[in-house]
Amino acid sequence: MSGSLGRRALGYLAALAILLAAWELAALAIASPALPPPTSALADFARLLVPALLPNLLVSAYRVLAAVAIASAVAVPLGLVLGRTPRADAVFAPAVFLLYPVPWVVLLPVFLVLLGIGDAPKIALITVIVFFQLLVTSRDAAKAIPPSSVLSVRSLGATRAQVFRHVVVPAALPDIFTALRIASGTAIAVLFLSETVAGTSGLGWYIVDAWGRVAYGDMFAGIIALALLGVAFYELLEAAELWLTPWTRVGR
Amino acid sequence: MAAVEARDVSVTYEGVDRRVHALGGLTLELADGEPIAIIGPSGCGKSTLLLAIAGLLRADEGSIAVGGEPVTGPRLRTALILQDFGLLPWKTALRNAALGLEVRRVPPAERRQRAAEALSRVGLAEFATAYPAELSGGMRQRLALARAIALEADLLLMDEPLSALDALTREDLQGLLLELWRSRGHTQALVTHSIEEAVFLGRRIVVLTPRPGRVSAVVENPGMGSEGYRDTEAFYERCATLRRLLAAEGAFAEVPR
Numbered sequence: 475m476s477g478s479l480g481r482r483a484l485g486y487l488a489a490l491a492i493l494l495a496a497w498e499l500a501a502l503a504i505a506s507p508a509l510p511p512p513t514s515a516l517a518d519f520a521r522l523l524v525p526a527l528l529p530n531l532l533v534s535a536y537r538v539l540a541a542v543a544i545a546s547a548v549a550v551p552l553g554l555v556l557g558r559t560p561r562a563d564a565v566f567a568p569a570v571f572l573l574y575p576v577p578w579v580v581l582l583p584v585f586l587v588l589l590g591i592g593d594a595p596k597i598a599l600i601t602v603i604v605f606f607q608l609l610v611t612s613r614d615a616a617k618a619i620p621p622s623s624v625l626s627v628r629s630l631g632a633t634r635a636q637v638f639r640h641v642v643v644p645a646a647l648p649d650i651f652t653a654l655r656i657a658s659g660t661a662i663a664v665l666f667l668s669e670t671v672a673g674t675s676g677l678g679w680y681i682v683d684a685w686g687r688v689a690y691g692d693m694f695a696g697i698i699a700l701a702l703l704g705v706a707f708y709e710l711l712e713a714a715e716l717w718l719t720p721w722t723r724v725g726r
Numbered sequence: 727m728a729a730v731e732a733r734d735v736s737v738t739y740e741g742v743d744r745r746v747h748a749l750g751g752l753t754l755e756l757a758d759g760e761p762i763a764i765i766g767p768s769g770c771g772k773s774t775l776l777l778a779i780a781g782l783l784r785a786d787e788g789s790i791a792v793g794g795e796p797v798t799g800p801r802l803r804t805a806l807i808l809q810d811f812g813l814l815p816w817k818t819a820l821r822n823a824a825l826g827l828e829v830r831r832v833p834p835a836e837r838r839q840r841a842a843e844a845l846s847r848v849g850l851a852e853f854a855t856a857y858p859a860e861l862s863g864g865m866r867q868r869l870a871l872a873r874a875i876a877l878e879a880d881l882l883l884m885d886e887p888l889s890a891l892d893a894l895t896r897e898d899l900q901g902l903l904l905e906l907w908r909s910r911g912h913t914q915a916l917v918t919h920s921i922e923e924a925v926f927l928g929r930r931i932v933v934l935t936p937r938p939g940r941v942s943a944v945v946e947n948p949g950m951g952s953e954g955y956r957d958t959e960a961f962y963e964r965c966a967t968l969r970r971l972l973a974a975e976g977a978f979a980e981v982p983r
Contacts, residue, residue: 620810622810625777625806626806626807626811626812627812627829629780629781629782629805629812630800630826631801644814647816719816721815721857724857724860
């Protein structure tokens, strides 16, 4: 376990080194204040972290975590039940498949009018987008469960609730985590967009505000902070998956 | 008491693109503690019969009773072992063995103890914390048996439980099944494709007709369970008899389905 963790850390360090080198080269080649070299950008990041970045980082993190939590809490149970209830699925699945491809991000102005410019419209927009991604995945995962797994548990006298607890939920968990990791990237992107359009808080606002002030150092520090938020979120999901689905890593 | 009585059982279910008439008026009785083997051409409704006895499938016509009680749903002491063993990949061997007890809300300490006993009974004591993916095919089969033992099942229904195993493991587990039956005395119905397996593990061997399945013949096999039965003249004779009966049912013909 510690060996694989060590290897993982080593992999991250190597990737980071390559990334920084590529950044340095790109900055040299472009030679524009809009792309500062990593040394000065990281110095700015360190200088601004506590006074300017951290408050906005916390606001952004709150928005994205709240949205993903709300979306998961509704979409996952709903998707699992749909996937295991053919009659309900026959009614709702067509609606879901009609609504899923809609680019929900266009609702941003509507949410801004309805919910003001605080946290609510941002959380609502991210929630809607992540909701559909999770709903479709959980439904498909629940549908794909082999009937023999369900039959053998039912033959033991399991109730419907027990079939969900012992079979449906664990069987769908790996797929749900995959969907969550993909959705986490989408969620951060939507967060950035929604924060740039309205309000005076969050990393998205900070980045665009710095851009407007032609403070490219500040802008880049904000970009680094937002990137770190994405990485942290992804790692959090990875850790949760490691903890909740230990059986997926046993070899044959 | 777990005598099984199936009378004129007919089952039709919706297949992918047509209605499947799986069982057509099948009548079968198992005495309490009797081990039988069920054999027949593929697609003769053998699995359907087991699901109906297990209470997972409703018969359209006829009646099924276990221990004198009509079957209306899963019964507490009936254990069903399917071809893929029905193990849950996300539970360790111990928790898989304890699953039936957990479903029945047996307190944790007691179910751990009973599951651990069942695991050692099938030779898996050292693998309590292993996941099914870490076990060999034969060990998974043993684990499925441990689950039935932990439940104190008095009726064991098995649907081709050994067909996925290699020849040596298969023979080993046939021995384990026989030994478990001898020591526990449960009623047992084993659906199999293998003539030798049927003769080794069935005191009576029930031959089914092609779909819709009915009983075509019953071969009495009193020598079953005796020491070294596999090597006796009687064993070979039974196998030959069965092969003839199955050929008459078209089991060896290439029938386009």
